[in-house]
Amino acid sequence: MQRQLATMKQSLFDQGYLDEQFVQLEELQDDVNPNFVEEVVTLYYRDSVRLVQNLEQALEKNPLDFSKLDSYMHQFKGSSSSIGAKKVKIECTQFREYCRTGNGEGCKRTFQQLKKEYATLKKKLEVYFQFARQVGPVEKARRPK
Numbered sequence: 001m002q003r004q005l006a007t008m009k010q011s012l013f014d015q016g017y018l019d020e021q022f023v024q025l026e027e028l029q030d031d032v033n034p035n036f037v038e039e040v041v042t043l044y045y046r047d048s049v050r051l052v053q054n055l056e057q058a059l060e061k062n063p064l065d066f067s068k069l070d071s072y073m074h075q076f077k078g079s080s081s082s083i084g085a086k087k088v089k090i091e092c093t094q095f096r097e098y099c100r101t102g103n104g105e106g107c108k109r110t111f112q113q114l115k116k117e118y119a120t121l122k123k124k125l126e127v128y129f130q131f132a133r134q135v136g137p138v139e140k141a142r143r144p145k
Contacts, residue, residue, distance in 0.1 A: 001135045008128055017121050022084030038129045044083050045122055051076045052115065059108055069107060070099040087117040 012018045022037070029036040055072050058065060077092035091114035098106035 005128075005131055005135045008131060012124060012128065016086055017117075017124060019084045019086040019089075021081060025083065035133075038132070041083050041125055041129070044079055044085075048076060048079055048118075051079070052118070055111060059111060064104045064107065066099045066102055066107075070096055073099065085118075085121055088114060088121060091117055 009018075012022075025037045025040055033039075051072055055069065055076070058069050058072060073092050073095050077089055077096070080088040080092060091110055095107055095110040095114060098104075098110060
């Protein structure tokens with residue numbers, strides 16, 4: 001089961017969902033706080049709901065306030081980076097570029113893709129953490145190959 005868990009995690013890296021930051025979070029996990037990474041990811045999803053709602057509301061305004069949109073996305077990108085959400089972070093970067101060029105349609109299109117990547121990662125991590133709880137504690141986090 002340990003090998004299956006390692007394979008599951010590796011596939012999240014191979015598919016581009018996670019980056020090195022996720023491994024760094026795992027390195028902070030220890031016997032005192034064995035669910036540290038899951039707790040951080042749970043907080044990310046709980047707290048980012050507000051940012052997603054703010055972005056949705058701001059994208060409905062006419063004219064678009066690109067400065068406000070960029071500010072919200074800057075926060076969202078920072079939060080996403082902190083858990084290693086690679087695909088989400090890439091969409092955030094693209095969105096911010098559209099803000100800088102005043103491309104409202106690009107922002108809206110990218111935001112839809114971002115929400116898709118955000119939801120997909122959430123589902124994949126929920127499955128991963130559920131399986132990790134069944135497997136039990138692992139020796140020490142290792143960097144993916």
